[in-house]
Amino acid sequence: MIGTGHLTAYLYLLVKGALVTLELSFGALILGTAGGVLLGLLRTARTRPLRALPLAYIEIVRSTPFLILLFFIYYGLPLALNADIPAYPAAIVALSVHCSAYMAEVVRAGLQSVPLGQTQAAAALGLRYRQIVRLVILPQAMLVMVPPTIGVYISTIKESSLASVIGFVELLGTGAAIRESNAGRNTADVLGFVAFCYFVICFALSRLGRWLERRSGGKTR
């Protein structure tokens, strides 16, 4: 029952779908990373209420399945706001929110991995809090943050496939539509190719992470 013949006919559509997946996930990664860094910095802030707020956000987002988040934004929010939210922005926002919560934890862990002595030494040199974070802690924390960041990115790209559920046609959506139009017959190769595309994207990303780690002179694990 291995399907044949459909792959070449649909190759163009599938590659287009893959590009949409890349666009969707990279948009979400940029927004999510920006949000995550901000939240992560807040998590290590000195004042207590500033720390508690991102904690609540992180715990809620990380304890909610991505699909629920996506449905909430796509189906729930338009009713509450009385506005229409198309699938594309809904998917980007949901992915960004998801990504930012995980990134925030990565940033927090990275910042906290820098020994306290570094902060004290910087303070002894007369640097102010902002300068300490920017000049002393962040450069060191970045090294530690590379591998887990790549992990979050990969899982975000994989989660982006769920955008097809709300009718957004990206890579998986394309594959599913092709399957549908052939009534599910002989489309194993098409779905296999879809899986292969995700693998290529994620594998390339993890290689990039390795390379970054080596180039920045980090400890190789």
Next chain:
Amino acid sequence: MLYLLFYALPVGLRLSALQAGVLALAVNSTAFCVEIFRGGLSAIPHGQYEAAASLGLRRVHAFRLVIFPQLLRVVFPALGNQVISVVLGSSVASVVGVPELTYETLSIGSITFRYFEIFVLAAVFYIVAAQAISLVWRAVGFALGAPRSAR
């Protein structure tokens, strides 16, 4: 990846939605668990194996009595995170029509059209489940003497 399995698997084999869902979650989480245990094993010093061997323990005994208890302690927090991520990942099974929480939420929503309230409620269900697991896991981990969870 999980989602791909749902669609790709029934092509060759006729599986019910629930069977496909369980299988896909199992395959997916196996890969992550392998990594967790591999990391855990590499965290155990080599001297432990040598000490066990010098006490005259055979390999099976050495693993069961010396290595495994330490391994369990090391991997425990990571396993907890994995359990939670499987519970949250199970929501994806709704896509192939397994009548679990997300699926039911969606169908109630489509009847009543009160998507906002119903999805907040579903999120609360998941959050309570995840936090409860994490709480119990931490308590058991504390009893086992496991290192503190990252979560």
